[in-house]
Amino acid sequence: MPSKPHFARIAITLPPDTLRAADDWAARQDRSRSWIVAEAIRQYAAAQQDGAEGAAMRGEQAARLDPSRFEQLRRDLALTAEARVLESESIASVGRSHGAPELPRTFTSYDDFLAWRRAHDAR
Numbered sequence: 001m002p003s004k005p006h007f008a009r010i011a012i013t014l015p016p017d018t019l020r021a022a023d024d025w026a027a028r029q030d031r032s033r034s035w036i037v038a039e040a041i042r043q044y045a046a047a048q049q050d051g052a053e054g055a056a057m058r059g060e061q062a063a064r065l066d067p068s069r070f071e072q073l074r075r076d077l078a079l080t081a082e083a084r085v086l087e088s089e090s091i092a093s094v095g096r097s098h099g100a101p102e103l104p105r106t107f108t109s110y111d112d113f114l115a116w117r118r119a120h121d122a123r
Contacts, residue, residue, distance in 0.1 A: 012037070028110060081108065082115035089120070 014022070026036045076084060085107070107113040 081112045082119065085112060085116040086119055089116070 022033055022036050022040075026033050029036070031039075076087075079087065085105075088105075105116070107116065
């Protein structure tokens, strides 16, 4: 029989605006405040562990890309999430006008989906 995961109860003190932001994010993600705090710690720890090792790997991956493709990725990543979704919609509409099948959409977060939906409904 699998054992239950072990949890430790802790107490932290946060400024009101940080707590409000965590609570807002938890509500949007339909998660608990504890999950949001734990996820933030997991992501922070992963980023710290990534460090120079991750930077070297990203540099190695970039070196394998054609320079024009790498520049296109750089430009795309400079866009906001909403702008990337709108750009993909524009590209998809060109494809549809030429008979290409519609591709499934993916979003990195629910907020990205809502932004796409607002723009789509506005058209």
